[in-house]
Amino acid sequence: MNKVILLNKRPHGIPKLSDFQITSEEIPTAKNGELLLKTAYVSVDPYLRGRMNDAKSYVPSFELNKPIQSGIIAEVVESKHADFKKGDFVSGSLDWKEHQTSNGKGLHKVSSSDAKLSSYLGILGMTGLTAYLGLTEIGVPKEGETIVVSGAGGAVGTVVGQIGKLLGCKVVGITGSDEKAALLTSTFKFDHAINYKTNPDIKEAVKSTCPEGVDIYFDNVGGEISDAVLANINKYARLPVCGAISLYNETEVPLGPRLQPIILTKSATMRGFIIGDLSEKFPAATKQLTSWLNDGKITFAETIVEGFDNIPQAFLDLFEGKNKGKMIVKI
Amino acid sequence: MNKVILLNKRPHGIPKLSDFQITSEEIPTAKNGELLLKTAYVSVDPYLRGRMNDAKSYVPSFELNKPIQSGIIAEVVESKHADFKKGDFVSGSLDWKEHQTSNGKGLHKVSSSDAKLSSYLGILGMTGLTAYLGLTEIGVPKEGETIVVSGAGGAVGTVVGQIGKLLGCKVVGITGSDEKAALLTSTFKFDHAINYKTNPDIKEAVKSTCPEGVDIYFDNVGGEISDAVLANINKYARLPVCGAISLYNETEVPLGPRLQPIILTKSATMRGFIIGDLSEKFPAATKQLTSWLNDGKITFAETIVEGFDNIPQAFLDLFEGKNKGKMIVKI
Numbered sequence A, B: 001m002n003k004v005i006l007l008n009k010r011p012h013g014i015p016k017l018s019d020f021q022i023t024s025e026e027i028p029t030a031k032n033g034e035l036l037l038k039t040a041y042v043s044v045d046p047y048l049r050g051r052m053n054d055a056k057s058y059v060p061s062f063e064l065n066k067p068i069q070s071g072i073i074a075e076v077v078e079s080k081h082a083d084f085k086k087g088d089f090v091s092g093s094l095d096w097k098e099h100q101t102s103n104g105k106g107l108h109k110v111s112s113s114d115a116k117l118s119s120y121l122g123i124l125g126m127t128g129l130t131a132y133l134g135l136t137e138i139g140v141p142k143e144g145e146t147i148v149v150s151g152a153g154g155a156v157g158t159v160v161g162q163i164g165k166l167l168g169c170k171v172v173g174i175t176g177s178d179e180k181a182a183l184l185t186s187t188f189k190f191d192h193a194i195n196y197k198t199n200p201d202i203k204e205a206v207k208s209t210c211p212e213g214v215d216i217y218f219d220n221v222g223g224e225i226s227d228a229v230l231a232n233i234n235k236y237a238r239l240p241v242c243g244a245i246s247l248y249n250e251t252e253v254p255l256g257p258r259l260q261p262i263i264l265t266k267s268a269t270m271r272g273f274i275i276g277d278l279s280e281k282f283p284a285a286t287k288q289l290t291s292w293l294n295d296g297k298i299t300f301a302e303t304i305v306e307g308f309d310n311i312p313q314a315f316l317d318l319f320e321g322k323n324k325g326k327m328i329v330k331i
Helices: A117-121 A126-139 A155-166 A178-185 A202-209 A223-230 A260-265 A275-294 A308-318 B117-121 B126-139 B155-166 B178-185 B202-209 B223-230 B260-265 B275-294 B308-318
Strands: A002-007 A020-025 A035-043 A069-079 A089-095 A099-102 A108-110 A146-150 A170-175 A192-195 A214-218 A233-241 A255-257 A269-272 A302-306 A326-330 B002-007 B020-025 B035-043 B069-079 B089-095 B099-102 B108-110 B146-150 B170-175 B192-195 B214-218 B233-241 B255-257 B269-272 B302-306 B326-330
Touching (some): A020 A308, A035 A089, A035 A308, A089 A099, A117 A326, A126 A233, A146 A155, A155 A170, A170 A178, A178 A192, A202 A223, A214 A223, A223 A233, A223 A255, A260 B233, B020 B308, B069 B117, B089 B099, B126 B214, B155 B170, B155 B214, B170 B178, B202 B223, B223 B255, B308 B326
Parallel strands (some): A146 A170, A146 A214, A302 A326, B146 B170, B302 B326
Antiparallel strands (some): A035 A099, A069 A089, B035 B099
16 A cells, blocks of 8 residues: 555644644556656655645645645656656655656656765755755855855755855854754854854844844744844845745734835845746756765755654654754655 | 024924924135035925934934935025036035035036926936836836835825836826825826725725736835735735835834745845935936926926925925925925
8 A cells, every 4th residue: 555645634823743644545557658656755845834724825735635745756666658767766846655656747867876865855956956046146145245044954044054155255044953053153164153042132143243244134934033134234135035934833914023114224135036936047056056065065964754654743843943954754 | 694404303203393493504605616505496305204313224314403404406606616607506415504505516407498497306306216216127117017106196106107107017006195096097197096094905905906916016105005015916026115104203113014924925026225226327217207208208296385494394294195296395
């Protein structure tokens, strides 16, 4: 039998395990022109939370009692498709199923000899592209500028900081544990890291680590952390909004200081994006990331959880900040 | 004697007449290389409110017991400067004084034969440039798109709407009286106008006048009106933040719905600006505005108040929305 994870209930506020249902079905068979895929690695990402709501959003909502989808690396175990053969590994947006068929559309072959397979969900996948293109296309860093990254210990944040350093900027990360803060300044070469859970005054902490002001704020979290950073931005600051994990589970419209006065007085630019907005830049970005990775100039962290049944818990753990870098479930 | 208007007290909240002091001094005399100017028209603008605070802002604060400055058209009554002669009119950022001397720096000669002198404070001055460049450089309108303008009956708003129409867009204005709403759809050719003071549900009013969604929101006001428009923006919306008149007199940090979720899910771009940010575009913009004005394709409204002593009251009236178009004091 073939295990499947369905959206059982639309989460209200913080998602719970009971919002998911693990069920099973027959293993499907590949028809002509199709592949049978066996799931190897599953990416769990904060943005999936938005797709669990009924609201119209930038990506379609998941349907109730239907499988969740996310970035997945799968092995081709049977192929009736000319472009793929048994033993190939592919990357794509696939269902949370142990096995599934596909007509090959939207799948990309990935090679375990070029890089670790899971890296195609991280540094060489959407995560790396999001970090690189969000920073370079929207943040537009100039050498010597100061970048602050929130959610800095997460998948995108750890990459943004390293790219910022490679581009000659000062980088300060905001994260939620001393362990992650230490990782940022050691492994990932951030100039400073602020633990927002123990620091009593984040605004002051940003000010003291960035006395020259903040030129780019790469925002993964929204909420009060962002308020604290925005209070320290320079004229002409660029503010890529990549995520808002602190707000995804709000059940009421969250209130905060109005941003227009600061956006106005600082001639700042705040721009939201999803990586699909920048798809024409993927080939060049992938080439740059691969080159940095091969030259040892950039590294990445993964938190690997094992077992298909643990996918929902791994997803829930994102909201507790339990991941260092990319959260991946190995099947 | 020469009347002068000083900043008497930094306003707390809504400015009052007692925050200003009318005093007098000797009429100064022009030294070699200087001009003696006689003030003819004074521009009063909402952004001056910010300069009355002590806070560091995008333009320097006015000093206590020193004259206020704003855009002024003045007549050269005596010249000891090679570039100017008696009888010339000039435009510049000058003191609220009946007479003053200048070394000519930052002054531009304007001609009463080419256009009404007061128009150099409005459509052919900062107002027109702000409207044109804010809309075209930050709003980047494409034919057929929908533009919403707040503060639509004000100096910048009336011009933004007309330019939007000239560029082939649909334009909806939000303003504070039925009289101004009627002016927007008649004189200024807006497609729709919403009176926010009488409309019980601005969000719904924007939705019903813009069922196709809002591509550009030209924001002069901030606050709840902006919340209502932002609830109706399309994917990739552009949000030039030109002013925030509803927030200038707040004495506490104003709270509102957090913007990051909508900026993110709509891949929207919010950018604040002051016109000085775009100064390299002034010559081309002035040429375009002059051409439209001469061809009768664009018009402008002025609310002219007479008398030097009435400058402070004219400024206060801006916050009551008493102006239609540009508020100018004729001396």
